[in-house]
Amino acid sequence: MSGPRNPETPPNVGGGDPEPERTSMSSLQSHPDSERLEARAAGELAPQEAQALDAHLEVCGRCRAELEGWTLLLAELGSLPERAPTPDFAARVMAQVDVERVRQGAVRPSPLARLVEGLGDPVFSALRRLRRHRRAEVRHPATGAAPAGGANTGASGSTRHLTPGGIQDYLEGALAARIRARVDAHLAMCPGCSGEVAGWRVLFRDIEALPRISPAAGFADRVMDRVRVEAVAEVTARQQVPLATRVGQRVARGLDRIRPRSRRGWLVAGGLAAAPTFGVVAVVASVVLSPLLSFPDLLIFFQWRVFAVAGALGGRVLATLAETPLLHATWEALSGLSQAPPVALLAAFALAAALVATASLVVYRNLIAPSLMGETHAQPTA
Amino acid sequence: MEYAALDDREVVALACKGRETAFRELLARYERPVFSLVVRMVRDPSLAEDLAQEAFVKAFHALGSYDPRYKFSSWLFKIANNLTIDHLRKKQLDTVSIHGAPSAGSSEEEARTSIAVVDTGETPEEYTANRELGGQIEVAIGRLRPEYRTAILLRHVEGHTYEEVAEIMEVPLGTVKTYIHRGRSELKDFLAEVAA
Ligand SMILES: [Zn+2]
Numbered sequence: 001m002s003g004p005r006n007p008e009t010p011p012n013v014g015g016g017d018p019e020p021e022r023t024s025m026s027s028l029q030s031h032p033d034s035e036r037l038e039a040r041a042a043g044e045l046a047p048q049e050a051q052a053l054d055a056h057l058e059v060c061g062r063c064r065a066e067l068e069g070w071t072l073l074l075a076e077l078g079s080l081p082e083r084a085p086t087p088d089f090a091a092r093v094m095a096q097v098d099v100e101r102v103r104q105g106a107v108r109p110s111p112l113a114r115l116v117e118g119l120g121d122p123v124f125s126a127l128r129r130l131r132r133h134r135r136a137e138v139r140h141p142a143t144g145a146a147p148a149g150g151a152n153t154g155a156s157g158s159t160r161h162l163t164p165g166g167i168q169d170y171l172e173g174a175l176a177a178r179i180r181a182r183v184d185a186h187l188a189m190c191p192g193c194s195g196e197v198a199g200w201r202v203l204f205r206d207i208e209a210l211p212r213i214s215p216a217a218g219f220a221d222r223v224m225d226r227v228r229v230e231a232v233a234e235v236t237a238r239q240q241v242p243l244a245t246r247v248g249q250r251v252a253r254g255l256d257r258i259r260p261r262s263r264r265g266w267l268v269a270g271g272l273a274a275a276p277t278f279g280v281v282a283v284v285a286s287v288v289l290s291p292l293l294s295f296p297d298l299l300i301f302f303q304w305r306v307f308a309v310a311g312a313l314g315g316r317v318l319a320t321l322a323e324t325p326l327l328h329a330t331w332e333a334l335s336g337l338s339q340a341p342p343v344a345l346l347a348a349f350a351l352a353a354a355l356v357a358t359a360s361l362v363v364y365r366n367l368i369a370p371s372l373m374g375e376t377h378a379q380p381t382a
Numbered sequence: 383m384e385y386a387a388l389d390d391r392e393v394v395a396l397a398c399k400g401r402e403t404a405f406r407e408l409l410a411r412y413e414r415p416v417f418s419l420v421v422r423m424v425r426d427p428s429l430a431e432d433l434a435q436e437a438f439v440k441a442f443h444a445l446g447s448y449d450p451r452y453k454f455s456s457w458l459f460k461i462a463n464n465l466t467i468d469h470l471r472k473k474q475l476d477t478v479s480i481h482g483a484p485s486a487g488s489s490e491e492e493a494r495t496s497i498a499v500v501d502t503g504e505t506p507e508e509y510t511a512n513r514e515l516g517g518q519i520e521v522a523i524g525r526l527r528p529e530y531r532t533a534i535l536l537r538h539v540e541g542h543t544y545e546e547v548a549e550i551m552e553v554p555l556g557t558v559k560t561y562i563h564r565g566r567s568e569l570k571d572f573l574a575e576v577a578a
Pocket residue numbers: 020030031032056060062063064
């Protein structure tokens with residue numbers, strides 16, 4: 001069953017990256033094994049261990065990619081409902097433990113700590129087994145029994161089972177090769193998970209076996225009765241002729257290609273689009289509010305700057321251009337504008353800003369698909 | 383005119399030149415896929431016929447605006463899907479006003495109505511349609527939320543890629559993945575429930 005490769009899967013970059021730089025701590029020089037990365041993804045490493053590993057991940061793209069894969073594989077864990085085996089199991093365990101002493105013992109090894117460790121270890125492993133049991137229960141609902149954690153693993157004595165999301169990615173061929181190999185290895189020795197995978201395979205097969213359904217006979221005729229073929233041809237022909245339209249379509253496609261794809265993207269784009277206007281408004285406002293500055297002064301100042309830059313950059317060409325009637329007329333218009341009362345100018349700029357903001361909003365609302373149908377769809381609960 | 387050798391875009395180009403046979407070829411290629419999706423969404427064959435017709439008529443009249451860089455099938459499914467969803471949304475509003483508490487004559491009637499709805503989550507027409515479509519997997523699919531259903535049908539029955547499904551449904555790729563994964567999980571639960 002090889003579905004198309006899921007683009008969200010991180011590329012398998014094993015070995016492609018340069019070795020990480022040598023860092024001061026010796027533990028960072030070797031790559032952590034998959035076991036540890038898997039534990040990191042599941043959030044099961046002690047804080048100190050996790051920190052050391054994160055330091056390595058900082059400099060090592062290869063391990064980062066693998067971690068991403070594990071995260072993907074384990075991603076759906078959090079959304080699964082958890083059911084404790086007995087309501088007060090954890091409470092009964094914890095009643096026998098002085099948590100604070102165990103915690104301190106774990107941080108600072110000392111004679112006392114070692115003593116406490118003797119007490120703490122069974123508790124931690126009991127809790128870890130409890131976690132695993134919960135998961136297994138969730139994940140192997142068909143068999144009802146949790147596969148014995150540790151029965152099917154090597155040195156570490158613990159194993160993690162496949163999540164529904166992981167199994168689905170696996171069956172669709174969406175996993176990176178390294179992770180896929182690990183999954184294969186796990187399946188080879190975990191009857192619980194291979195049973196689950198078999199169940200999922202059946203579901204995939206059943207869905208894919210769904211037949212297409214034919215409409216009642218004569219469907220095509222009924223459609224064609226309603227289609228005005230000549231009108232379509234006419235409209236299309238008209239649309240295809242003008243060069244300007246085609247150029248316009250090109251531009252639109254170009255814009256479409258660079259347009260933001262996410263809500264956040266649109267917000268940023270909208271903000272950027274509106275920013276210059278707000279900037280101008282700010283400048284205008286400061287001019288209006290400042291008793292020392294006036295618009296004519298400011299325009300003359302800019303005129304000087306523009307001609308200075310033009311002179312420096314283009315010399316004759318730009319100077320000639322500057323003397324053309326068009327530029328002169330533009331300049332006149334701007335000067336005329338400067339004669340207008342400042343409040344009117346401010347209002348004009350505010351209006352422009354509002355228009356830009358509204359435009360951004362409209363674009364945002366129209367181009368971003370509203371979250372598809374039925375936010376309030378009644379879900380029959382089984 | 384031998385159409386078998388032509389791809390969708392070439393057939394569309396001929397349709398744009400006013401060849402009726404090209405329109406018929408597009409219909410022959412897509413009437414079943416489009417109808418299958420729509421009928422599984424609305425669970426009512428005669429309504430599905432109307433919506434599928436509407437989708438083709440609308441698509442054909444808008445052929446001039448079809449951008450050949452996209453797959454024709456994605457474009458067509460997008461139109462069909464939008465029409466279907468609009469219909470489901472409208473129906474949802476109607477259903478609320480019909481089954482809502484205010485319209486119920488007595489509290490007894492109200493209770494009966496609400497129990498019927500909660501029990502199966504199906505209207506009577508849907509109930510019949512589900513039985514007509516037959517098979518437990520069909521029933522299970524019918525119980526999925528519409529967006530899960532669309533995504534799974536497009537992916538598995540029509541074989542679209544995740545990107546194409548995202549394009550058709552106009553939602554981000556990650557959302558499509560979530561729809562499909564959750565939908566499949568629910569299907570699995572439904573079927574396990576039936577088997578038990
Ligand atoms: Zn590394």
